[in-house]
Amino acid sequence: MAADDAVSDLQVRAYFAAVIGPSRAPFGSRTSAVFPPVSGTIRLLAQNASRDRVLAVVVTRADTGAANTVVFTKSANGDASGSDFVVTIAVGNRFNFVLYPGERLSVQVINVAVAMQLSVGQETY
Numbered sequence: 001m002a003a004d005d006a007v008s009d010l011q012v013r014a015y016f017a018a019v020i021g022p023s024r025a026p027f028g029s030r031t032s033a034v035f036p037p038v039s040g041t042i043r044l045l046a047q048n049a050s051r052d053r054v055l056a057v058v059v060t061r062a063d064t065g066a067a068n069t070v071v072f073t074k075s076a077n078g079d080a081s082g083s084d085f086v087v088t089i090a091v092g093n094r095f096n097f098v099l100y101p102g103e104r105l106s107v108q109v110i111n112v113a114v115a116m117q118l119s120v121g122q123e124t125y
Contacts, residue, residue, distance in 0.1 A: 017123075017125040022058060035109050035115060043108075056122070060121075061090060062117040065113065066114050068109060071085065071108045072085040074099065
């Protein structure tokens with residue numbers, strides 16, 4: 001896109017990541033994170049190390065345990081959190097995130113009923 005356009009290339013990429021990302025989730029890079037039944041455990045789930053791309057991240061519960069309460073945190077370049085998202089995550093829940101260059105997504109377990117495994121899918125746009 002030209003420099004004088006109202007919408008930047010990065011904003012267009014973020015739009016496509018938000019709209020198309022969830023449907024492409026099974027085909028992107030996949031990792032998993034296992035959380036023991038210990039409250040307070042923090043884990044980095046995804047990091048966008050690119051300079052000019054956005055990263056679509058899909059987090060799903062990959063086990064059959066009881067629901068746990070977690071806090072998803074998105075921050076830029078290791079700064080303090082710019083956004084926290086407290087949620088109870090149960091089997092079948094799916095959460096979508098879009099990370100701009102330099103942003104990180106981490107999760108902290110607040111209330112753990114049983115050990116939990118999260119599946120993390122990532123794809124750049």
